[in-house]
Amino acid sequence: MAIQQSEHCLGEETILQDIVVPRCSGKTIRVERGQVFRVIAHEGKQVVDLTFLNADNYKEHFAAEHSAVLNSLQGIGGYYRLTKLYSKPPFENPMATVVDDLVGRGDRGGVRAGHFMMCHCSKRLLEHLGFPGARTCSDNFSDAFREIGLRQEDTYDETIFNVWMNSWIGDDGGMCSEPPLVETGDHIDFLAEMNLMAVISVCPDETSPCNDFKAKSLRFQVLERG
Numbered sequence: 001m002a003i004q005q006s007e008h009c010l011g012e013e014t015i016l017q018d019i020v021v022p023r024c025s026g027k028t029i030r031v032e033r034g035q036v037f038r039v040i041a042h043e044g045k046q047v048v049d050l051t052f053l054n055a056d057n058y059k060e061h062f063a064a065e066h067s068a069v070l071n072s073l074q075g076i077g078g079y080y081r082l083t084k085l086y087s088k089p090p091f092e093n094p095m096a097t098v099v100d101d102l103v104g105r106g107d108r109g110g111v112r113a114g115h116f117m118m119c120h121c122s123k124r125l126l127e128h129l130g131f132p133g134a135r136t137c138s139d140n141f142s143d144a145f146r147e148i149g150l151r152q153e154d155t156y157d158e159t160i161f162n163v164w165m166n167s168w169i170g171d172d173g174g175m176c177s178e179p180p181l182v183e184t185g186d187h188i189d190f191l192a193e194m195n196l197m198a199v200i201s202v203c204p205d206e207t208s209p210c211n212d213f214k215a216k217s218l219r220f221q222v223l224e225r226g
């Protein structure tokens with residue numbers, strides 16, 4: 001695994017972790033309350049399937065669709081963009097706030113925000129796409145959860161912030177996808193509202209437009225400001 005780690009300063013911003021997660025793999029990264037978790041599309045159009053756990057209570061898990069509804073009711077997002085990431089009931093606590101989102105605010109165009117609150121790809125999903133046996137985000141999450149002593153079957157991992165996944169629900173109720181709007185070097189920032197464990201799958205799919213038909217690596221940073 002070509003994981004790079006370093007610690008250096010950028011003005012008032014201190015980079016505490018700087019990690020490249022290889023294509024088609026999963027990883028966990030701890031982020032303390034008040035720190036910023038940054039995802040960087042350093043090789044271009046690539047989706048990260050992202051979820052969060054409360055680092056002090058792994059039973060408190062991010063809930064993507066639930067957050068979409070709560071953001072919609074507040075006028076701050078929905079299924080294609082979130083401002084506040086909430087944990088699942090019975091917790092329903094703000095876990096993170098999106099504080100910088102160039103794609104989500106429309107700088108790269110598109111009629112939607114360019115993310116998707118939905119499930120991740122899995123063995124059964126790839127079977128229906130005609131690629132049985134292909135590696136999936138489910139495999140990546142299984143590896144990532146193992147890093148922190150969890151088994152995938154004991155988690156609530158199917159509710160995902162699909163960062164830069166340019167998919168939507170069509171008029172017939174089916175799912176539609178186009179290549180991500182993100183460009184090389186773009187990023188999205190999450191401010192941790194509690195101690196978090198970010199659980200990451202660098203989506204391995206090369207059968208659909210979701211990663212523009214080529215899986216790539218992604219870069220992640222943990223930043224401290226001021």
Ligand SMILES: [Zn+2]
Nearest residue numbers: 121137203204
């Ligand atoms: Zn995937």
